Amino acid sequence: MTYGNRNPLDSLDPTAMKEPKMPPTAPPVDQQAAARFAPARLDVVDLTASYRGLPAVADVSLTIEPHRVTALIGPSGCGKSTLLRCLNGMHLMAPHATVTGQVLLGGTDIYDPRVNPIEIRRRVGMVFQRPTPFPTMSIRDNVLAGVHLGRRRGRGTHDDLVEQALMRAGLWKEVRNRLKAPGGGLSGGQQQRLCIARALAVEPEILLMDEPCSALDPISTLVIEDLIKEIRETCTVVIVTHNMQQAARVSDTTVFLNVEYAGVPGRLIEAGPTEQIFNAPQQRATEDYTSGRFG
Numbered sequence: 001m002t003y004g005n006r007n008p009l010d011s012l013d014p015t016a017m018k019e020p021k022m023p024p025t026a027p028p029v030d031q032q033a034a035a036r037f038a039p040a041r042l043d044v045v046d047l048t049a050s051y052r053g054l055p056a057v058a059d060v061s062l063t064i065e066p067h068r069v070t071a072l073i074g075p076s077g078c079g080k081s082t083l084l085r086c087l088n089g090m091h092l093m094a095p096h097a098t099v100t101g102q103v104l105l106g107g108t109d110i111y112d113p114r115v116n117p118i119e120i121r122r123r124v125g126m127v128f129q130r131p132t133p134f135p136t137m138s139i140r141d142n143v144l145a146g147v148h149l150g151r152r153r154g155r156g157t158h159d160d161l162v163e164q165a166l167m168r169a170g171l172w173k174e175v176r177n178r179l180k181a182p183g184g185g186l187s188g189g190q191q192q193r194l195c196i197a198r199a200l201a202v203e204p205e206i207l208l209m210d211e212p213c214s215a216l217d218p219i220s221t222l223v224i225e226d227l228i229k230e231i232r233e234t235c236t237v238v239i240v241t242h243n244m245q246q247a248a249r250v251s252d253t254t255v256f257l258n259v260e261y262a263g264v265p266g267r268l269i270e271a272g273p274t275e276q277i278f279n280a281p282q283q284r285a286t287e288d289y290t291s292g293r294f295g
């Protein structure tokens with residue numbers, strides 16, 4: 001698949017909501033890194049997620065390919081975050097939430113009662129909209145906070161693990177001399193990278209990111225976007241974003257969801273290579289949304 005060159009629009013304010021068509025950037029995957037880390041494929045089959053019996057997003061079928069960044073886009077309320085949380089079972093943590101259909105991680109349905117939900121959340125990590133470090137816990141301990149959730153596949157001491165995770169999150173150089181300082185003392189952008197380091201420390205195969213830059217300034221946003229492109233060397237990324245430019249910049253695949261009106265569930269309208277979704281969408285609604293006519 002050809003994705004074209006970096007677009008000049010990349011240098012614009014990344015927090016801007018809508019911009020006209022643009023090709024995405026999809027740097028080649030480092031084959032050596034890709035061979036070391038082998039994330040499973042994720043298949044969503046006829047998924048409907050509900051709250052109190054009311055479907056929020058319905059009949060979604062979708063494949064998330066390994067080592068790709070997949071962006072979920074669509075207007076407010078179409079079910080992007082709900083769908084994202086379904087990918088690691090977190091949706092069921094909401095009160096009165098239910099799911100029908102399947103989410104197959106490497107062929108195993110994560111909703112099969114025999115599957116350990118904690119193991120699924122280790123394999124499929126999550127980064128939230130607002131940085132959520134433990135503020136009084138040291139930077140080092142923040143990185144290690146999730147490690148007890150499950151076995152690590154890699155070797156090495158905790159010190160190695162902390163260094164590797166912070167390096168992968170692009171934060172090592174900034175904090176290497178203050179690992180015992182509290183995580184709450186970092187800037188917002190640094191805190192979000194600390195949360196990414198915490199998520200990466202358990203070596204997830206898939207990282208779910210729910211608008212990870214929405215609380216950040218433009219510079220921190222660009223740092224995280226660069227990071228996302230690097231993370232995909234070792235793990236699959238699924239990102240929810242309202243920012244069309246961001247979707248175009250960071251993702252290989254884009255999934256457009258829409259909701260016709262309040263009270264009906266959101267539905268998947270179109271999914272495909274980001275270049276196609278932005279430059280040659282097959283559905284009118286996709287074109288209207290990506291060109292800023294609604295949403």
Ligand SMILES: Nc1ncnc2c1ncn2[C@@H]1O[C@H](COP(=O)(O)OP(=O)(O)OP(=O)(O)O)[C@@H](O)[C@H]1O
Nearest residue numbers: 051056074075076077078079080081082083094095
């Ligand atoms: N915990 C909850 N309990 C009940 N309803 C919920 C809950 N979370 C979301 N919903 C409803 O589910 C629908 C989809 O919400 P969701 O947050 O997944 O959409 P979204 O596309 O991510 O929206 P936004 O872009 O505004 O964040 C909405 O109608 C919302 O009100």
